[in-house]
Amino acid sequence: MEKKGWILPYLKENAKLFSLVILLGLVTAFSAAFLMFTSGFLISKAATKPENLLLIYVPIVAVRTFGILRAVSRYSEKLLGHHIILKVLSHMRSRLYETIEPRILKEGASIKTGDLLGVMAEDIEYLQDVYVKTIFPSVIGIFLYAVAIGLLGAFSWVFAGLMAIYGAILVFLFPLVSLLVTRKNVAKLKSRRSSQYSTLTDGVVGIGDWVFSGHQKTFIENVEKEDDEIYKEERRRSTFVSYRNFAAQCIVAIIVLSMLVWTGNQSMNGQVSHTLIAAFVLIVFPLTEAFLPLSDAVSELPGYEDSINRLKGLSLEQPDGEKDDEKNVWKNSHLCLDKVSYQTKEGQWILKDINLNIPEGTKLAILGPSGSGKTTLLKLMKGIYSPSEGSVSIKGRETARSKGDKQLLSVLNQQPYLFDTSVLNNIRLGKPSASDEEVYEAAKSVQLHDFIVALPEGYQTSMQEAGMRFSGGERQRIALARILIQETDVVLLDEPTVGLDPRTEQALLSTIFQVLEKKTVVWVTHHLVGMKRMDHIAFMEEGEIVMEGKHEELLMSSDRYRRLYELDTPFQLKNSHVKEKMIG
Amino acid sequence: MGKILFQLKDVKKVLFILTLLTVLQGIAIILQARWLAEAVTRLFEGEALQRIYSVVSLFLIAFIMRHLVKLIMTKVTDRYAAQTAASLKKDAVAKLFALGPHYAAKWGTGNLVTLLIDGTKQFRLYLELFIPKLTAMLIVAPLVLISVWTLDVTSAIILSLTLPILIGFLILLGLAAKKKADKQWSTHRVLSNHFVDSLRGLETLKYLGLSEKHAASIKEVSEKYRKSTMSTLRVAFLSSFALDFFTMLGIAAVAVFLGLRLVEGEISLMPALMILILSPEFFLPVRELGNDYHATLDGQEAGRRLLDMIQTPDFKEENGTIPHWSDKDLLTIQHLSVDHGNERKALQNISFSVKGKQKIGIIGESGSGKSTLIDILGGFLEGSEGTIEINGQELTHLKHEEWQKQLFYIPQDPHLFHDSLANNIRFYNHNASLEEVGRAAEAAGLRKVIDQLPNGLNEKIGEGGREISGGQAQRIALARAFLEDRSILLLDEPTAQLDVETEYDIKKKILPLLEDKLVFMATHRLHWMMEMDLILMLEKGKLVEVGTHEELMSRRGSYYQMVCLQMEGVS
Known part of the structure; x- marks a missing residue:
């Protein structure tokens, strides 16, 4: 089922269309060549001053036809070529998406960050160039060569053989040598360039450190040195290319010369009409012109290797051996974790014997330092991971994932992604069948409706523009509206307020708990803000729950909890102060 | 089109050298055509091969000469383009440091790095392509036209009439394509961005339980994208169609007129052949310029932005x-x-x-x-x-x-350089010994982290190196501060x-x-x-x-x- 490569299968699949493009390419090249050929013939024939004008009437028509044909066929060739490429691109996109989709978020998946995915998306776009810049011109060039030699062979097989050798130098030898010479060069340049990116990124992001440390001169020198090395490498290549092109032109000169000698001799012997001398000599220029770009086309090949390898690596990677998600059966009417443990593929225990019983409507907080297993716990609840031991159950229903009918849990995480479409569509993503009114309702409950309506294009404002306008808190509110519209009974919050300032955090939290009042909420956090509102707090460390209870209980029983609490509330305000403020 | 060109250092000198070389090239092109025409004509008239050797050698010399000059021109422009781009880049980096982090934050790291690397590359390409093509258009085309004129006025008129028509259509269709592209731009951007956007947001889609269904939408949008792109391309390719069409038509018209007048005996074979050989050369510079039009536009824009950056006023002395x-x-x-x-x-x-x-x-x-x-x-x-x-x-x-x-500055998320942990700590103080670095690391509470790293203090961190958490990055910044009091x-x-x-x-x-x-x-x-x-x-x-x-x-x-x-x- 899985296709092997990222280039060949598509060539086979679209063989007919590809051949058509190549045919059109050949027509283009031949029209250019025969325009010169018939022109040469036309004026030579005219120079013989034929009595019958009809004799030169045919070449006149031919000259015009070839002139127009070339333009038309080139236009169709380019259009058809792009049509195919875009078709292939659309296939490749679906394929890439379908390959990645089942693996995302899974443990051990090498694809982690959105950025890397972005790179792969660009890889695919980049592969378009393989067709336009390399495959099409190479194949057309080779066919052109074969046909031209074949036609010449009709006059003289010996001379055609000689021309075949000269032509082979341009069509095969030079491209091959170019590939060998530039291959190393391309790899070297590529690594130099990528190191240049990281150097400059270090320079720009760490600009403060460079300035304060007084080392900025060193930096500029480094950049110059790197540039210099790249330049040397590039010059090596461009020198090679210009000498190669010059050598190619010398071959062209030899071909023209041979052509002169051969046609001269042939016409002396009367084997070829003297009106064809000019035609044969002139056709050499447009033909060889079509061969010359082949070397550059082939030299591009090493540049695609990275992209192809990245995509290949993806196909080879086995989808991870996750035990069937479908077996995950939710048993009870509430969220229940029974003796849950989770082990990574490397055998490391991330979670050990977690027992949590969360009745409907409970507000549960999971606290703990980063790396304590909080996020893994959430993924188990969501059903993205399956527990290695124990069970995670909810509502006695089968997990929604298996049937794909209704989501049981929704997640609000740290950086919910907002898609490059309208605000309306971003919210509606939670429930694609939702009406506009439902979306407005959701936006009203997260207190964003008035703000959105006030935007110049209201709900149709695109996120791209709005991204500049929306603050972190507002983005979270949009994501919250998206979750509300999903109407799940359980909502998992994965540190949604990280990076917000206290007032925004406060406001967002109070909205969150207000709109989620009737739902079961599991909130992963590493701050103690808002703990008082929670029904239950579980404090995790190294994969275990080390303490749990209500806020007041923990405050009483745990020194550690109290110590952290003091960092968040450094001052003992008199109760009256707070009350006063709350009332006011 | 080349306003930015004249702000560059030494550009006049290079233009002068290139002008001379281009004149040489133009002469070589004309002579090559002349001697080739002569050789063919004499063969046509039945002269023995041995008698035309001298003309053929002259042709060969002119032909080689032409390409040799081209080789030299490429070298001259390449070197000039590389030097200019490098010095522009150096000035831009120096300016960046003078302007400081505030400026960097305003423009965004990604934008600046792209401008400094890809922008200079595009600008260099622009210089490499544009300068020689400009001189070719200004010198070779007129030289060819003059020599055709001396041979046959009719052909010269055909050629010189075709050129403005060609350029006119080029501009007209270019504008039409641009208008169409502009009209579709916003939908086009969304469509073309959709796939990258979907992949970047895949986690969110998964959490929303939509990721499987989304595959259908990928297909659908890709198809829409294809259709919208094709409709733009149909217009966009028309301008290169016009270029081809009028060039070919021009050459064909010249050939046909020459043929008719040869029959009448108003012109002889040799000049006719020479004109025929020269006609494609007349259109070549325009065609090349047209083909690289987009690359030159991008490069020009990049150059303008680099110059803008260099000319940004910085702090008063x-x-x-x-x-x-x-x-x-x-x-x-x-x-x-x-x-x-x-x-x-x-x-x-x-x-x-x-x-x-x-x-x-x-x-x-x-x-x-x-x-x-x-x-x-x-x-x-x-x-x-x-x-x-x-x-x-x-x-x-x-x-x-x-x-x-x-002054020592510790930001919210200190930057870690792509280097070893030790070098990151001694960033301010290159000469610090490993013991001193160790002591500073200890004071910042990095001991446990270092013990866990396979290479300890020599572990590579920063982009592409080992991942470092926010807390650890903060400790590294502290260690720097301990080391550099x-x-x-x-x-x-x-x-x-x-x-x-x-x-x-x-x-x-x-x-x-x-x-x-x-x-x-x-x-x-x-x-x-x-x-x-x-x-x-x-x-x-x-x-x-x-x-x-x-x-x-x-x-x-x-x-x-x-x-x-x-x-x-x-x-």
Whole structure:
């Protein structure tokens, strides 16, 4: 089922269309060549001053036809070529998406960050160039060569053989040598360039450190040195290319010369009409012109290797051996974790014997330092991971994932992604069948409706523009509206307020708990803000729950909890102060 | 089109050399055509091969000459383009440092790096392509036309009529394509972006339970994208169609007219052949220029942006001397305002003064101007009004080597360089020994981290290296500060993104560092305020309260309210 490569299968699949493009390419090249050929013939024939004008009437028509044909066929060739490429691109996109989709978020998946995915998306776009810049011109060039030699062979097989050798130098030898010479060069340049990116990124992001440390001169020198090395490498290549092109032109000169000698001799012997001398000599220029770009086309090949390898690596990677998600059966009417443990593929225990019983409507907080297993716990609840031991159950229903009918849990995480479409569509993503009114309702409950309506294009404002306008808190509110519209009974919050300032955090939290009042909420956090509102707090460390209870209980029983609490509330305000403020 | 060209160094010299070479090339092209025509004609007239050897050799010489000149021209332009682009890049990087982090943040790291690397590359390509093609168009085409003129006026007229038609259509169709592209631009952008967007947001889609269904939408949008692209391309390719069509038609027309007049005996074979050989050469420069049109446009734009960046005015030159900060030194800021050009000034009329080694807390909500004030103190930013005085000496900004030399800055997320951990710690102090680095790391609480790394202090970190958490990055910045003992310390939200427990640990490490220094710390974490000698409370760009924690609490003003708000959330 899985296709092997990222280039060949598509060539086979679209063989007919590809051949058509190549045919059109050949027509283009031949029209250019025969325009010169018939022109040469036309004026030579005219120079013989034929009595019958009809004799030169045919070449006149031919000259015009070839002139127009070339333009038309080139236009169709380019259009058809792009049509195919875009078709292939659309296939490749679906394929890439379908390959990645089942693996995302899974443990051990090498694809982690959105950025890397972005790179792969660009890889695919980049592969378009393989067709336009390399495959099409190479194949057309080779066919052109074969046909031209074949036609010449009709006059003289010996001379055609000689021309075949000269032509082979341009069509095969030079491209091959170019590939060998530039291959190393391309790899070297590529690594130099990528190191240049990281150097400059270090320079720009760490600009403060460079300035304060007084080392900025060193930096500029480094950049110059790197540039210099790249330049040397590039010059090596461009020198090679210009000498190669010059050598190619010398071959062209030899071909023209041979052509002169051969046609001269042939016409002396009367084997070829003297009106064809000019035609044969002139056709050499447009033909060889079509061969010359082949070397550059082939030299591009090493540049695609990275992209192809990245995509290949993806196909080879086995989808991870996750035990069937479908077996995950939710048993009870509430969220229940029974003796849950989770082990990574490397055998490391991330979670050990977690027992949590969360009745409907409970507000549960999971606290703990980063790396304590909080996020893994959430993924188990969501059903993205399956527990290695124990069970995670909810509502006695089968997990929604298996049937794909209704989501049981929704997640609000740290950086919910907002898609490059309208605000309306971003919210509606939670429930694609939702009406506009439902979306407005959701936006009203997260207190964003008035703000959105006030935007110049209201709900149709695109996120791209709005991204500049929306603050972190507002983005979270949009994501919250998206979750509300999903109407799940359980909502998992994965540190949604990280990076917000206290007032925004406060406001967002109070909205969150207000709109989620009737739902079961599991909130992963590493701050103690808002703990008082929670029904239950579980404090995790190294994969275990080390303490749990209500806020007041923990405050009483745990020194550690109290110590952290003091960092968040450094001052003992008199109760009256707070009350006063709350009332006011 | 080439306005930017004349702002470049040495461009006149290069243009002069290229002009000479192009003239040479033009002459070679004409001679090559002439001798080839002569050779063919003499063969046509039945002369023996041996008798035309001299003409053929002349043709060969002209032909080789033409390509040799081209080789030299390529070398000259390549070198000039590389040198110019490199010097532009160097100036831009130097300017970037002069303008500082504030400018970098405004433009975005990605944008700047892309401009500096890809932009210079595009600009170089522009120079490589544009300059020789410009001279070819201005010199070769007219030379060819003149020589055709001397041979046959009719052909010359055909050629010179075709060219403006060709250019006219090129422009007309180019404009039409642009108009069409502009009209579709926003939908087109969304469509073309959709796939990348979907992949970047795949996690969110998965969480929403939509990821499987989304595959259908990928297919659908890709198809839409294809259709919309094709409809733009149909118009866009018309301009190159026009180029081909008129070139070919021009050559065909020349050939046909020549043929007809040869029959009439108004012209002889040799000049006719020569004209036929020269006609494609006449159109070549225009066609090449048309083919590379987009590359040259991009390159020009990149060059303009680089020049703009280099010409951005930076900080005014300040003279004055700044002492090594001691207990008796006085920093006074008076009526300072910063205007970013938004509706509201980032800082409005700020005045305060600091004597000696005090610890100053800068507190306020996001958008209150905390970071802007830190930018001013760090010398990243210039105020639009007001003055900064050091011991009575007036300055307009603090971008002063003597000030920045004694200052250490710890931002919210310190940058880790792509280098070993040890080199990251000794970034400010290249000569520090490994023992000293180890001691600083110890003081910053990095011992446990180092023990876990396979290569210890020599482990590569930063982009592409081992991943480092926010807390660890903060500790590395602290280690730098321990190693490089400076008398002024700027901290911008040093613990804002850490979990409470890590924050607690790091605070313990930071506290000793604050001793005997002038410290400015911007934060919204209130627990730091207990350690501060003076608190500056900012609200919407204004300095609303100044005092110690106790003073401000008893005043029951903005600070007190902020404290209440935060306590309310927690307790």
